[in-house]
Amino acid sequence: MATTANLNIIQGATFSARIAVKDSAGDAINLSGYTARGYSRSTFGSTGTLIDLDPDVVSGSSPDYLGTASGLIDINLTATETTALPVTIGVYDVEMFNDAGTVTRVLQGKMNVSPNVTT
Secondary structure, eight states: OOEEOOEEEETTSOEEEEEEOBOTTSOBOOOTTEEEEEEEESSTTOSSOSEEOOOEEOOTTSGGGTTSOOOEEEEEEOHHHHHTSOSEEEEEEEEEEETTOOEEEEEEEEEEEEOOSOO
16 A cells, blocks of 8 residues: 655755655565656646656665665656646655566655745
8 A cells, every 4th residue: 555645846946755665564675676657647537747756766786775675766856847847736646666567556645836935
């Protein structure tokens, strides 16, 4: 079952979020062989996307993880990308998938986009 969390994004600001993917015991899931995907839409039934969240599986080769699986997925949006978003409350989800056809939704929720007051 996916975790539910709202993403709060300010137009014109960089946005970063880190998703810790864990099993029922609370241990990091080995994401080796998995890829991540995620999109935001205005509503669940919308055909167009607001933005491709372009999530990345964090490699376990980082010195922080000493060569072990990290169980982490990062979302990073540039200021240019967030500037193009409309002020809205949309929906999003992030999935992990592999070549064997296994697809698991890991995160879902609302994406709140607010205007930037200071420019």
